Every structure is written in C-alpha cells, then in structure tokens.
Amino acid sequence: MIRLLIFAILTAFAIAACQGDYPAVNPTRPSSSGLTDCRMIRHELGETEVCGQPQRIVALGPYVLESLLTLGVQPTGFADDMMLHQGDYDDPSQQIPYLGRQITQPLANVGLSSSPSIEAMLKIQPDLILGTGSNASQYETFSNMAPTLLLKWADPEASLRTIAQAVERSDQVKPLLAATKRRIASARAAFAPLVASHPKLLLLSSGQLQEINLGNAAHGLCSSLIESLGFQLVAPPGFDSSEANSLVPISLETLPQLNDADSIILLGSNFSELKQFKGAGDFEEHQLANLKQAWQKNAIAQSLQASKSGRVYFVPAYLCLGLPGSIGTELYLKELQDQLLTDL
Numbered sequence: 001m002i003r004l005l006i007f008a009i010l011t012a013f014a015i016a017a018c019q020g021d022y023p024a025v026n027p028t029r030p031s032s033s034g035l036t037d038c039r040m041i042r043h044e045l046g047e048t049e050v051c052g053q054p055q056r057i058v059a060l061g062p063y064v065l066e067s068l069l070t071l072g073v074q075p076t077g078f079a080d081d082m083m084l085h086q087g088d089y090d091d092p093s094q095q096i097p098y099l100g101r102q103i104t105q106p107l108a109n110v111g112l113s114s115s116p117s118i119e120a121m122l123k124i125q126p127d128l129i130l131g132t133g134s135n136a137s138q139y140e141t142f143s144n145m146a147p148t149l150l151l152k153w154a155d156p157e158a159s160l161r162t163i164a165q166a167v168e169r170s171d172q173v174k175p176l177l178a179a180t181k182r183r184i185a186s187a188r189a190a191f192a193p194l195v196a197s198h199p200k201l202l203l204l205s206s207g208q209l210q211e212i213n214l215g216n217a218a219h220g221l222c223s224s225l226i227e228s229l230g231f232q233l234v235a236p237p238g239f240d241s242s243e244a245n246s247l248v249p250i251s252l253e254t255l256p257q258l259n260d261a262d263s264i265i266l267l268g269s270n271f272s273e274l275k276q277f278k279g280a281g282d283f284e285e286h287q288l289a290n291l292k293q294a295w296q297k298n299a300i301a302q303s304l305q306a307s308k309s310g311r312v313y314f315v316p317a318y319l320c321l322g323l324p325g326s327i328g329t330e331l332y333l334k335e336l337q338d339q340l341l342t343d344l
Contacts, residue, residue: 190341
C-alpha cells in the first residue's frame with residue numbers, strides 16, 4: 001500500500017495514457033435546447049456535441065485545469081488528483097499547487113478527479129465536463145449531466161486543441177503552441193554550453209530512495225523536455241526500448257553501471273501522508289521530503305561521479321508529471337535553469 005501511495009500520481013497518468021483502448025460511445029445530446037453554434041467534437045471516447053460557449057465547466061484533474069487556464073478560461077468546478085484540500089477553494093493560490101494563483105473566480109471542489117462527487121457536480125449544473133482516461137467508467141453518467149470530453153494525457157497538444165474547440169478558442173492554439181516552442185528553443189540555446197561540456201544526464205524518479213524508476217518516456221514531459229534541451233538520457237546496459245512507455249524500476253545497486261552520467265536529476269515523487277499538506281509551497285517541498293538527505297547519506301549514491309562533482313539536482317516531479325502543457329513546461333524549464341545553469 002505504501003508503494004502504491006508513493007507512486008499514485010504516476011499510476012494515474014499511466015492509466016490516462018491508455019485511454020485509446022476504450023470503445024467509442026456517442027451519447028445523444030441533440031441541440032433541441034435551442035442553442036446555436038453547435039459542433040461535434042472528437043475525443044478519446046468518440047464524439048460529443050457541444051453548443052454555444054460553455055459557462056460552467058468542471059475540470060477533472062490538474063491536467064485539464066492547466067489547458068483551460070492556458071486558454072484563459074476559468075472553471076466552475078475542480079477535482080484534484082490527490083484530494084489535497086477539503087471544501088471549496090476559497091484561497092486557490094494556497095490550495096491548488098502551481099495553478100491556483102491563476103484562479104480568479106469562485107471554484108467549487110467536486111472531490112477526487114478519478115471518482116468525483118456526482119452530488120457536488122450536480123449542484124454546479126455544468127454545461128461542460130472535461131476529464132481523462134481515469135473517468136472512462138463514469139463517462140455515460142457524466143454525459144447524462146452535461147457534454148463530456150475525455151482527453152489523453154500522452155498528447156497534451158491534441159488535448160489543448162480539443163478543449164479549445166469546446167470553449168470556442170481554437171484561434172488561440174497555434175500562437176500558444178508557437179510561443180511554447182520558442183521558449184524551448186531559447187532555453188536550448190541557454191543550455192548549449194552545459195550540454196557541450198556535460199552532455200550525459202541520468203533522469204530518475206523516486207518517492208523514497210529505496211524505490212527508484214528510470215526517467216524514461218513513461219514520464220512524458222519530464223524526459224522529453226530534457227532531450228529537447230539537447231541532453232543524452234543515460235540508460236542501463238541492455239535497456240529494452242520496448243519498455244519506454246512503462247515505468248522501469250532500477251535498484252540502488254545498479255547505479256554504478258550508470259556512472260558515465262555527467263549529471264543526475266532526481267524527480268521527487270513523495271506523495272505519501274498528504275494529509276499534512278499545508279499549502280502549495282509545502283506540497284512542493286513534500287515531494288522532495290527526505291530524498292536529498294537519503295541521497296547524501298547513501299554510500300552508493302555518493303560514489304557516483306555526478307555526486308562527487310556536485311551535479312545532482314532535485315526537482316518536484318509534479319511539475320512535469322501533473323502539468324505536461326505550456327504552464328508546466330514553463331515551470332519545469334525555470335526550475336531546470338535555476339538549478340543547472342547556476343554555475344555557468
């Protein structure tokens with residue numbers, strides 16, 4: 001149970017990445033209400049009709065909330081992935097990590113994103129529900145309440161386009177994506193001297209040091225952005241690329257086999273004991289709780305060349321796991337620049 005709790009968010013995203021296996025369902029929501037400007041929108045479970053400009057949107061998870069806020073749209077209801085807060089969000093900047101500061105209107109808490117409260121959602125009377133693959137079993141129930149779109153975590157650009165079509169902001173997508181690409185290109189130029197001198201980087205994720213995963217493609221933005229900056233991701237000898245879309249556990253004892261890494265980034269994913277959560281800043285620190293100390297005290301970890309040269313960095317995993325869109329990209333890039341470019 002402890003292991004499952006620690007990697008709860010990783011598991012949730014892995015489930016979301018497999019949405020394409022569900023059969024298509026097309027709930028009949030005819031536009032007999034008199035609304036105009038109706039459009040059929042394709043998503044992971046088929047097509048859904050959305051009419052007019054939705055005003056009461058429920059966002060099931062930070063992944064969805066990020067896209068809405070990127071488009072300048074405020075939701076009416078929100079369900080977090082880990083139920084960090086009880087009651088409505090009266091101080092979102094402290095109650096919703098990373099994204100809360102962009103919330104500008106009252107926001108109802110509808111529970112846990114994978115199993116939200118139907119009663120709480122009914123009180124909102126939503127005209128649009130946005131979720132992910134973890135909501136597939138509830139899709140028909142939600143569709144009887146409001147037009148419902150389920151999105152794929154593995155493809156944030158496609159999800160942004162789908163949401164933009166639903167909220168009639170499709171014209172914003174191209175410039176938003178272009179701006180993100182320019183930001184990455186600018187960062188790549190800034191990282192170029194470091195990449196030239198220290199090209200090999202070992203990316204790991206860990207809640208507790210005894211349980212480590214290789215930071216591969218299963219980590220989405222966490223690994224893809226590192227490669228976009230020009231770094232070469234180090235992998236164990238004989239690494240099977242067919243495992244790229246699943247978590248790859250490695251043991252502490254195998255780390256010396258990866259000693260050719262110039263630098264190491266540990267994505268702190270400690271999501272246990274979240275009842276102690278006291279605010280957005282505390283959540284960030286909680287992900288790294290005890291990981292730095294454990295690394296510093298471990299003889300194997302300290303024997304690595306990256307440790308000896310002071311090139312081991314600790315980054316909250318939620319930045320890139322929970323927010324794979326443009327907001328998360330900006331936050332993750334800033335964290336990497338603040339830590340890795342300090343000595344240049």
